[in-house]
Amino acid sequence: MPRELAESLYRDGRLREQQPAGTYARKVLEQLLIDLSWSSSHLEGNRFSLLATEELFRRGTAGDDADAVMLLNHKAAIEFMVDGVPMQGLSASIVRNLHAVLMSDLLADTEALGAIRTKMVNISDTVYIPTQIPALLEDMLEMILNKARLIKNPIEGAFFLWVNLAYLQPFEDGNKRTSRLAANIPLMLYNCSPLSFLDVSPRDYALAMLGVYEFLDVSRAVDLFEWTYRRSMKKYIVVMESVGAPDPLRLKYREYLTEAVGLVVRDRRSAQTVIEELGLSDERAPGFEAMLLDELKKLAVFNCARYRLTMTATQAWIDADRPH
Structure with missing residues (x-):
């Protein structure tokens, strides 16, 4: 991502006053739970509408509906991040637990939850084949997280995590949804507007990922990230203003x-x-x-x-x- 763009987004998206890490996300949490859960699930082909998602969250039970489980897992994973990230920062345990919560009851093998995969993974609609060696996957995951921790601009850190976790595919399934939520970790730590992937179409998302997978070209991903992050910023500025001064x-x-x-x-x-x-x-x-x-x-x-x-x-x- 161009440095000038990252700096511009950081200036526009950060909380102005000094606050403990995670304050921004907590202030907009109720709206974020719905927005990010629905947007991320929608990109996975989830059939729930936004209104149906709100009703599901009020009801809180999924029954045997896999799409409902996916949404409730997203909600639980975001809540886990809001609680855990300010205390633990960006760590492998946070990311792996994030995957475990997101994929709970959606993977046949419960041992695969949060675990570095030992099976081959195939990504639909691309010829890209990720690395298949478990030890190498674990080392590369640590390398990605170490590099992300060194990035001073949280916008760059968010973009870096989103692209590289999706490219690495460290888990058996659920890698793209893990990368979308993990991208919010640097934003939470620096009190920037969350990234909820508002209004991103599955086609545009797939094209952005295709450029990364097959050509190592992030230009489409940069454009998509900027567009959707600016929409997120506008949304949560309005939400923050409606919250008003704390009691x-x-x-x-x-x-x-x-x-x-x-x-x-x-x-x-x-x-x-x-x-x-x-x-x-x-x-x-x-x-x-x-x-x-x-x-x-x-x-x-x-x-x-x-x-x-x-x-x-x-x-x-x-x-x-x-x-x-």
């Missing part, structure tokens, strides 16, 4: 609220008991009880990650009629 009371009680919600949902403790045990009565923490009860009322499987809850635990609590 000072919510910021004050942030960690207490996470702990309290977790105790109610995971441990099935009553809200009143939790408030007393944490010493957060209205006398000592004005407004906390009302905030906790309101959050418990709004809690759903599509927004539970912010409280470090799994979708399974949250759904079980909801199915039990939200005991609190």
Whole structure:
């Protein structure tokens, strides 16, 4: 990617004020979950519409529908990144776990989840055949990640990861979707607008990848990346503006609220008991009880990650009629 373009995109896409890594992604998380999950799945031929995806996330159950599983896996993988990347950065364990979450229940062999492949992989509609030696694949994956960590501009880092992970094909299946989500890791670390591949058509995406696979030509990929990233930036600027200034009371009680919600949902403790045990009565923490009860009322499987809850635990609590 041309350096001038990367610098321009970084200037336009970054969060202006100094914030902890991952802040941008957390602020737009609910919209990002839908956008990136649907766009990435759509590029894999998923038949769900955007509206059907939103309904699926509200419902939170897939049954035996593989397309629904694909979407819910994307959602869980994005939540995993938002929680894990700020603490662990860009690492092989993050990328391999990302693959494991994305392909959960979609690969016949569960040992292949997050594992460097030992089988030959064929990519449709191209004569390109990726490297087939497992030890070499593992070394090259580490090399790609090491190089990406040295790239100072997160836009360049995102593009580098997207193209090179897709080219390497380190996993048995799900490589392109892993590369799309992994491209967001540098963006999260530097608080840049996420990349959700909004409105990218499967044909345009395939042509961009074909140039990389067969000719080592990234020109189409650069054009596609710039186009879709600028669309992502515009979308999330609007989302950020709609969020408004953070509530000072919510910021004050942030960690207490996470702990309290977790105790109610995971441990099935009553809200009143939790408030007393944490010493957060209205006398000592004005407004906390009302905030906790309101959050418990709004809690759903599509927004539970912010409280470090799994979708399974949250759904079980909801199915039990939200005991609190």
